[in-house]
Amino acid sequence: MSVTFNDFNLQTDLLEGIKSMGYKQATPIQAQAIPHILESKDLIACAQTGTGKTAAFLVPTLSRIAEGRFDFTSTLILVPTRELAKQIDDQVEGLSYFTGATSIAIYGGNNAQNWDQQKHALTSGADIIVATPGRLIAHMQMGYVKLDQLKYLILDEADKMLDMGFMDDLMKIINQLPKERQTLLFSATMPPKIREFARKILQQPEEISLSISKPAANIDQQIYLVYDQQKLKLLQHILKDVEVQTMILFTSRKSAVNEIVRALQKMGFEADGISSDRTQDERESILQRFRNKQLQVLVATDVMSRGIDVDNISHVLNFDVPQDAEDYVHRIGRTARAGTKGMAITFVNERDQERLVKIEKLIERELPKITLPEAIGESPVYDPAGNRAKFSRDKGGSGGGRGGNRSGGPRREGGSGSGDRNRSSKSRGERPAHVTAGAPATEQAPRVAGAPSTATGEAQKKKKRRKKPFKPKNAEGAGNSTPPAPAPAAE
Template sequence: MTAFSSLGLSEPLLRAVQQQGYETPSPIQAQAIPVVLEGRDLLAAAQTGTGKTAGFTLPMLQRLSEHRPPEGHLLRALVLTPTRELAAQVGESVSTYGQHLPLRSAVVFGGVSINPQKDLLRKGVDILVATPGRLLDLHGQGAIDLSHIQMLVLDEADRMLDMGFIHDIRRVLKLLPAKRQNLLFSATFSPEIKRLTQDILHNPTSVEVARNATAHRIEQAFYETEKGDKMPVLAQLILSGDWSQVLVFTRTKHGANRLSQQLEKNGISAAAIHGNKSQNARTRALANFKSGETRVLVATDIAARGLDIDQLPHVVNYELPNVPADYVHRIGRTGRAGASGEAISLVSRDESKEFRAIEKLLRRKFEVLPAPVVDLELLRRSAESYVPPAAAEPQPKKPAGGDGQRRRRGGNSGGAGKGGNSGKRAGNARNERQASGNRAPGRSDEGAAAKPRRRRRPRRSPAPSAH
């Protein structure tokens, strides 16, 4: 078996790897690390959960530490990711594995204030992990210098294309030096990926590991369920199995919100995470889920490739994905790093096409089992034990006319929180729209209220003159 010590990594990196409890590299790491250390371009096909992040992070850190510029901290490595969660995950890996090296790194994405990110970049970083939209925003404001980039990594390139980032990626490429090392990681090799590969990579080495295959330790089960019975069946599985941590996938943002609310009403703590949630809300929901405060995290596919949760035991496909490859990414959230996991899918009659597509992709037949019998008494007891969040304290009555006066004063100042309730609602709506994409036009400060328009009083017409 290959050991990390045989891959040519430096002592500080081997020490960091050992501190994480790893001794043997995964197949993608064993094949990718030597290629990257040699300075060659790499095209890698690897599923989520295979350890690909360390496959490019470790050799990237070593190459940058071996050739440090005399000018200090210059931005020399750029990692592009499709989602904020994945950017945060990669950034955490860079910090963890580079803890014994004199390198600085930063993570930037949309949905949060851009000003702290600009301050961080101003201090100088060697490695930047970014979503494409926020990177272009920073460059457009003159906050980032991409002229010294030596290494470019496109992580989950197929997902970036699916999310419509191809034009942003091409804009970023025009800002980079022509001479650089390029690493492209993708779960699939679609025609679009092949075209992108031709534009970016130069005589690349190809590495392919278990493409479109699910982890061996993941136990998969499919239950035939009427569409209207899915929620009680899911609640039955959670309660009867005493599941303390389960990630549930829906197709739509509205469906994620509705399901999390239904679970809450049935006494099962739940939270939704999707693109319309502000970054602060997404971060808080994920933190509560990891800590065990929230029992169920309901997510759309935006979370399928960006969540890294240690020892996640259960994943449920509440609705089958439209794209069969997304099934692999979803259930890849469990059974990670050698751990076992369970993936359950609730299949209704109208999802037979999606089910057959999954079988075709994985080249295997799955037995569809009858749904578990719902214990109504169990659900009733759980719902009765539910304690709703404390209601907000009633506000003291305001004197007549006070609200209108405050709104007019707030309209003049335009400050956050001073524009009355209508201003707050407008600000919240704008933040949600900005958080739904990585690129937020204009300001994307969390919590900044939109400036309400001041309503002008109509001028009195002068009294008509006698003719």
């Protein structure tokens, strides 16, 4: 029996907004979560991307905001990436059109105007704050963020936030919130660390777990065993014979994005890429062009992959194997929707063969390994266990490098190796606030008039302790020596 939004006891104006957004029947996660949330219960929910989980927490929360008519910020939504913050903020705007509820997206970027706009919104007050943890902490440290009356805390994609190293930042924020609140935690996966985290912040939560759905049968999944230096040549060979309408190409290497985009453009494709090196305005503009079908191929890094919500994707290509098997399912699930056909192509180097084994175990299916064309060269031998032992030895002996990359190609975004999940997932623009001195800290407040310097006290102490080069008093030109140039400030 299908469930509609009229079956819930929702505020009347909100129902008008839901209708205008084209929502009719509730998805399984919505049907299960909304009643618990309306009953003011804490909730831990496991549901993958594309199941409607955003509306599952926004609809009941907006209903209660519309009924409560609060004159303070009642809701905080914490998310791992800027793209997801913007996406949720846009959805709030659509759903709350008739209720008058307001929201503000708080995310990083060294743009003084962006900072001032966020500060103004925070001081003026908004019903809902949607924020990345590091940027929110930067504002909270300035003293004007008022969350002392907060009623609802929502953590979306909690597993991704922990993978990106935001645990300390999350706890720093949560410890400043009222103890009496409703807390909702949504996660695509439910590893032990998420359950341990949930025990710390939730009170007698209800639990919902929707199993990871298998990829649609109408997705043509293709696996190519390939060395890293063969990938671009293979990409060009494949796309000669494939009719691409719209494609998302995922890569784990930030520095590979421009190289891939140039290769695609030489082949005649309208292509562009998003990574943490692009400004927020650039990323939003590129995504909008892709949604409007002005771009044929979008190249995105792992960090940017969540928050890309585009329909009618004909092809997904994994230039690198995703870190988690669940992410593979999420990625390829962007194609072959609504009964259409789609193709998912994945390049697997020697090091990533073990990840392919985990993917096949999850989807309960062995995927066909396609032989490389003669023009590309020979494939690596498919030997996951042997390669695991090989690269374990290499890591212990050499202490660096990405073992599967024979070409000495660019490193994965944010990290030095595929085994370091915390570092490899971090976006440069969404780095946790507790990073060590000397690391880029773009989540800090930009240098605007009246704002404190971003240089840390420890760094200043080190500069004070730095000695001038010794020069004898009778040296030629004594007293007129040029002092050493100061060390550059951290970005």
